[in-house]
Amino acid sequence: MASIIFTDCPMMLRPFHLKGRNGAFLPRSCVVKLSLPTTASGRGCTLSIRSSSPPSAIVIDGKAEAKKIRDEIKTEVSRMKESIGVVPGLAVILVGENEESATYVRNKKKACDSVGIQSFELLLPEYSSEEEVLKSVSGFNNDPCVHGILVQLPLPSHMDEQNILNAVRIEKDVDGFNPLNIGRLAMRGREPLFVPCTPKGCIELLHRYNIGIKGKRAVVIGRSNIVGMPAALLLQREDATVSIIHSRTNNPEEITRQADILISAVGKPNMVRGSWIKPGAVIIDVGIKRVEDPSAPHGYRLVGDVCYEEACRVASAITPVPAGVGPMTIAMLLSNTLTSAKRIHNFFQ
Numbered sequence: 001m002a003s004i005i006f007t008d009c010p011m012m013l014r015p016f017h018l019k020g021r022n023g024a025f026l027p028r029s030c031v032v033k034l035s036l037p038t039t040a041s042g043r044g045c046t047l048s049i050r051s052s053s054p055p056s057a058i059v060i061d062g063k064a065e066a067k068k069i070r071d072e073i074k075t076e077v078s079r080m081k082e083s084i085g086v087v088p089g090l091a092v093i094l095v096g097e098n099e100e101s102a103t104y105v106r107n108k109k110k111a112c113d114s115v116g117i118q119s120f121e122l123l124l125p126e127y128s129s130e131e132e133v134l135k136s137v138s139g140f141n142n143d144p145c146v147h148g149i150l151v152q153l154p155l156p157s158h159m160d161e162q163n164i165l166n167a168v169r170i171e172k173d174v175d176g177f178n179p180l181n182i183g184r185l186a187m188r189g190r191e192p193l194f195v196p197c198t199p200k201g202c203i204e205l206l207h208r209y210n211i212g213i214k215g216k217r218a219v220v221i222g223r224s225n226i227v228g229m230p231a232a233l234l235l236q237r238e239d240a241t242v243s244i245i246h247s248r249t250n251n252p253e254e255i256t257r258q259a260d261i262l263i264s265a266v267g268k269p270n271m272v273r274g275s276w277i278k279p280g281a282v283i284i285d286v287g288i289k290r291v292e293d294p295s296a297p298h299g300y301r302l303v304g305d306v307c308y309e310e311a312c313r314v315a316s317a318i319t320p321v322p323a324g325v326g327p328m329t330i331a332m333l334l335s336n337t338l339t340s341a342k343r344i345h346n347f348f349q
C-alpha cells in the first residue's frame with residue numbers, strides 16, 4: 001500500500017474543512033488519511049496528508065474549566081465542614097412545568113450533590129399565586145441552613161418577576177438578580193455581594209484563558225437582565241470599551257466587526273456569521289437553542305447564536321455550544337453559594 005505524506009500541503013487543505021466518520025469537523029492539527037479506490041493492479045492507495053493549515057480558533061473548553069472549579073469548591077466545602085461544622089445550602093424554587101427549566105434545576109441539584117453543597121428544591125405548580133412564591137422566598141430568607149436562594153427563570157407570565165427577585169435577601173442572592181446587587185454592579189467604587197452566574201462565567205473563562213480585557217473593544221449582543229446587561233457592566237468594570245447591540249440596532253454587523261471580544265446572548269441560532277467577526281476576535285457564545293434534528297439522540301441539537309464553523313475560521317478563540325458557557329453558569333452558582341456561606345459564618349481562613 002502506498003503512503004504519501006505532504007508536510008506542507010500545496011492545496012492549503014484545512015482539516016476543519018473535512019468531516020470525520022461521525023460527521024464532526026476534524027480538529028486543526030491532524031493527519032488526514034484518504035483511501036483511494038483499488039487500482040487495476042488490485043492495490044489500493046492511502047494518501048496521508050499532514051496539513052500545515054492556517055490557524056483556526058482555539059476552543060474555550062467551559063466544561064473542563066467548570067470541572068476544575070467544582071473540584072476546588074468540593075475541597076473548600078469539606079474544609080468548611082471539618083473546621084466549623086457548616087454545610088453550605090442552596091434553595092432552588094421552580095414554578096411550573098417548563099421542561100428546560102426543570103432540566104436546569106435537576107442539573108443544579110446534581111452539581112450541588114457532587115461538591116457536597118446541600119440543596120433544597122421547592123417545586124410549585126404553574127397556577128401558584130405570587131403571594132405563595134413570596135412566602136416560600138421569605139421562608140428560605142429566614143432559614144439558617146440556606147445560604148443561597150435561586151428562583152428559576154422564566155416565571156409563569158401571571159407573576160411579577162421583579163417583585164419576586166426583590167424579595168430575595170441580598171446576602172443570599174446567589175443569582176445576583178436583586179436590584180441592589182445589580183445597582184452596585186453598575187456603580188463605580190461599589191461592590192455587589194453577588195454577580196449573575198452566566199456573565200460571571202464568561203469573564204472567568206476569559207481570565208482562565210489569559211485573554212486580556214483592559215482597553216479592548218467589547219461588544220455584547222443582547223440586553224437581558226440575566227446576561228446581556230450584567231455582562232456589559234462586568235466588561236466595563238474590567239476597563240473594556242463596551243457597546244451593546246439590541247433588537248433596534250441598525251446594521252449590527254458593522255459594530256460587531258469592531259469587537260476584540262464579542263459576547264452574544266440572544267438565543268437566535270447562527271445569527272452571527274463569520275463576516276460579522278473581526279479577524280482574531282474572541283467569541284463567547286451564550287445563546288443556546290434546541291433545533292430539531294431527527295438524527296440527534298433526543299430529536300434536537302443545541303445551537304448557539306454564532307455560526308460556529310464560520311466563526312472558527314475568523315476568530316482566535318471561541319466557546320462551543322454546548323460545553324462552553326453553560327457549565328460555567330452552574331459552576332459560578334456553586335461558587336456564589338460557597339462565598340455566601342463563608343460570608344455568613346465569617347469563615348475566611
Ligand SMILES: Nc1nc2c(c(=O)[nH]1)N[C@@H](CN(C=O)c1ccc(C(=O)N[C@@H](CCC(=O)O)C(=O)O)cc1)CN2
Pocket residue numbers: 103104150151152153154175197198226288302321322323324325326327328329330
Ligand atoms: N434563576 C436563573 N434562571 C435562569 C438562569 C440563571 O442563571 N438563573 N440562566 C438560564 C438557564 N440556566 C440556569 O438556570 C442554564 C442554562 C444552561 C446551562 C448549561 O449547562 N447548558 C449546557 C447544555 C445543557 C443541556 O444539555 O441542555 C451547555 O451549554 O453546555 C446551565 C444553566 C435561564 N434561567
Ligand SMILES: [Mg+2]
Pocket residue numbers: 196197198199226329
Ligand atoms: Mg445565569
